[in-house]
Amino acid sequence: MEYIKNNFDKIVTNYNGKCIVDFYTDWCGPCKLFSKVFEEVEELKKDIKFFKVNTDSNRSTAQKLGIMSIPTIILFENGKEIKRNIGFMSKENLIDFIGD
Amino acid sequence: MYDIIIIGAGPSGLTACIYSCLANKKVLVLEKETYGGQILKTNKVRNYPGFENISGYDFATNLYNQAKNLGPDIKFEEVLRINNGEIKKVITKNNTYEAKAIIIASGSTTRKLPIAGIEKFDGKGISYCATCDGNFYKGKDVAVVGGGNTAIDEALYLSDICNKVYIVYRRKEFSFNSINLEKLKERKNVSFILNSNVVSVNGEDKLESIIAEDVDTKEKTTLEINGLFVAIGSVPVSDICNDIIDTNESGYIKASEDCKTNIDGIFVCGDIREKQVRQLTTACSDGTTASINACKYIATKK
Numbered sequence: 001m002e003y004i005k006n007n008f009d010k011i012v013t014n015y016n017g018k019c020i021v022d023f024y025t026d027w028c029g030p031c032k033l034f035s036k037v038f039e040e041v042e043e044l045k046k047d048i049k050f051f052k053v054n055t056d057s058n059r060s061t062a063q064k065l066g067i068m069s070i071p072t073i074i075l076f077e078n079g080k081e082i083k084r085n086i087g088f089m090s091k092e093n094l095i096d097f098i099g100d
Numbered sequence: 101m102y103d104i105i106i107i108g109a110g111p112s113g114l115t116a117c118i119y120s121c122l123a124n125k126k127v128l129v130l131e132k133e134t135y136g137g138q139i140l141k142t143n144k145v146r147n148y149p150g151f152e153n154i155s156g157y158d159f160a161t162n163l164y165n166q167a168k169n170l171g172p173d174i175k176f177e178e179v180l181r182i183n184n185g186e187i188k189k190v191i192t193k194n195n196t197y198e199a200k201a202i203i204i205a206s207g208s209t210t211r212k213l214p215i216a217g218i219e220k221f222d223g224k225g226i227s228y229c230a231t232c233d234g235n236f237y238k239g240k241d242v243a244v245v246g247g248g249n250t251a252i253d254e255a256l257y258l259s260d261i262c263n264k265v266y267i268v269y270r271r272k273e274f275s276f277n278s279i280n281l282e283k284l285k286e287r288k289n290v291s292f293i294l295n296s297n298v299v300s301v302n303g304e305d306k307l308e309s310i311i312a313e314d315v316d317t318k319e320k321t322t323l324e325i326n327g328l329f330v331a332i333g334s335v336p337v338s339d340i341c342n343d344i345i346d347t348n349e350s351g352y353i354k355a356s357e358d359c360k361t362n363i364d365g366i367f368v369c370g371d372i373r374e375k376q377v378r379q380l381t382t383a384c385s386d387g388t389t390a391s392i393n394a395c396k397y398i399a400t401k402k
Contacts, residue, residue, distance in 0.1 A: 028232040029140040029157030037134075056235065066306065068236045068327070069223040086223035090133050090176055092193075 001042060004053050008061040012051065013079040019049040020098060023065075023072040025056045030088045031071045038073075041094045048098060073097070102128045104394050105190050105199040107179050107340070110137025111160070111380055112370025113205030114167040115387025116394075120203075121170035123395045128197055129167070130190065132178035136160030137207050138334070138371070139380055143231040143257055148380050156231075159380075179206075182341045184363050200401060201365045201394040204341060204353065205387065208334035208371040208378075213245065218301055225307020226328050230254035234261050237327040243267070243310060245298050246331035247274055254329050256280050259287045266323055268293045268312045293321065301328065336372045348374050359390040367394050 004011055004021075012019060022038045024031035035052075042050040055062040055070060065074070065081075074084040075098065085097055104120045106113045109131035120127045139145065142156030151159065168174060177192040182202060190197045210228045212218065218226065227233040230244075234257060242262050244255040247269035259265045265287075272295045274281060284290055293312050299320070300311040309324045336351040346354040346362040352374040359367045369386035371378050 025235065027235075028229075029136070029155070029160070030134070030229070030232060032157055033134045033136070033140070062236070066224065068225060068306070069227055069229075069233045072223065088134055090178075092176070 001039065002049070002051050004051050004061075005057065008053060008058060012076055015049065015076065015079055017049070018047075018075065018077050018082075018098075019051060021051045021053055021074050021076065023053050023055050023062060023067050023074070024070055025054060028070050034071045034073075034088050037089065037091050037094055040091055041098070044095070045098060101187065102126050102173075102197065102199040103398055104128075104201050104203060104391070105130065105188075105197055106203045106205055107182075107190065108137070108205035108207050108370070108372075109135040109164065109167075109174065110205060110207045110370060110383065111139055111163060112207070112383040112387040112390075113137075113203070114163045115384040116203045116205060116369055116391040117167040117172050117387075118170060119388055119391035120395065121167070121172055123391070125395060125398070127172035128199070129172055129174045130179050130192065130197070131174070131176050133176075135164040137383075138210075141229045141231060143253070145380065179340050182344065182366070184344055184366070188365060200398045201367065203359075203387075203390045203394055204338075204345070204361070204366065204368045204372060205370045205390070206337040206340065206372050208336045210330065211333045211335050213298060213301075213330055213332065215298065215301055221301055221303065221307045221328075224305065225303060225326060226301070226330060228330055230257045230329050233327070233329075234258050237262050239263050240326040241266075241324065242327040242329060243298075243323055243325050244329045244331060245269075246333070247271055248331065248333065249276070249278065249280075251331035252278065252281050252284060254331050255290065256284050256287075258329065259284065259290050262327075263289065264325075265290045266293055266312075266325065267291070268296050268298050268310075268323075270297050270315060271295065293323075296321070298328070334371065334378075338372055341366075357389065358393055359386055360393060365394075365397050367397075 103125035139156040183189040241264040243266040296312040353368040367390040369390035370383040
């Protein structure tokens with residue numbers, strides 16, 4: 001799990017392949033619970049990179065991506081957004097969301 | 101086979117779990133999303149006896165750990181249906197579980213505003229959780245629609261963060277008084293738009309304004325806001341069982357204070373039960389009653 005503190009563009013936009021980003025804050029209950037799911041699924045999906053972005057300390061990134069609700073999960077492929085989900089997801093749903 | 105299957109891991113389901121485990125029953129808890137239920141979105145819980153001030157997340161986590169440490173099976177699977185019989189069956193996507201008794205604690209979910217096209221703004225200006233999303237509206241203008249305790253608490257929370265908070269409520273006055281309502285009335289950045297409904301939500305890519313309409317005069321007021329927080333109550337999650345269990349016209353499961361449904365051995369507790377008051381304390385109270393009566397039911401079958 002890699003926490004992006006800054007350089008979101010450099011890290012995610014230039015990422016070659018699939019990556020998934022969990023946008024969260026420390027004070028959001030559903031985010032805290034989703035974090036556990038995110039970590040569990042990371043163990044199962046070794047072929048995809050998992051990132052986390054704290055929207056409190058990365059406000060400009062959240063704004064640029066139009067994130068106004070958390071948790072928001074965005075799947076990227078070669079730096080481009082493929083799809084996003086707003087709100088908590090179960091482990092099963094997150095696995096489905098990522099796909100093959 | 102389990103003694104008791106509990107559907108839902110919110111406060112009522114987890115309370116039922118604690119009581120059932122302490123009664124030495126073999127228990128399975130099935131939850132489709134995550135533990136905690138609606139309390140998870142609550143910023144501060146200040147009305148649960150024994151806790152002066154605790155976050156909804158901490159309360160839910162403590163409760164979950166307390167239940168889990170008593171040894172039940174807890175599985176995160178969505179229940180699709182329930183089959184009645186001497187042995188009752190609970191069917192999920194991949195499994196069928198059997199039990200002597202079932203406790204339904206599937207709770208309720210937030211009610212959406214009945215406005216066409218509103219889902220376009222989900223996560224783009226419309227929110228159902230002020231504690232989750234409030235900070236995205238720091239220094240901005242927002243509105244809260246609703247007039248219950250949740251709406252008032254959310255508005256108060258937002259008034260500390262936002263530039264301006266409007267409260268749009270369909271009645272002329274609030275049906276209750278509370279410390280938070282009094283505090284809210286004193287806030288200079290809060291305006292009440294009473295006797296009004298939100299009839300339209302507008303914007304290009306994200307929410308830019310709403311229209312509130314007076315119930316009597318039909319006069320329309322446009323509010324230019326960045327965020328609308330919806331707190332207009334909840335709807336029950338009873339579709340898993342409404343083919344066999346009696347529900348009222350709103351979908352809540354019919355049962356009196358004994359938490360017994362129309363089917364022997366199937367009990368109901370928490371927000372999903374037809375009742376007057378839906379609070380954290382009453383959810384836990386229901387969980388207690390449902391568990392004790394489920395245990396009594398199992399004893400009669402031996």
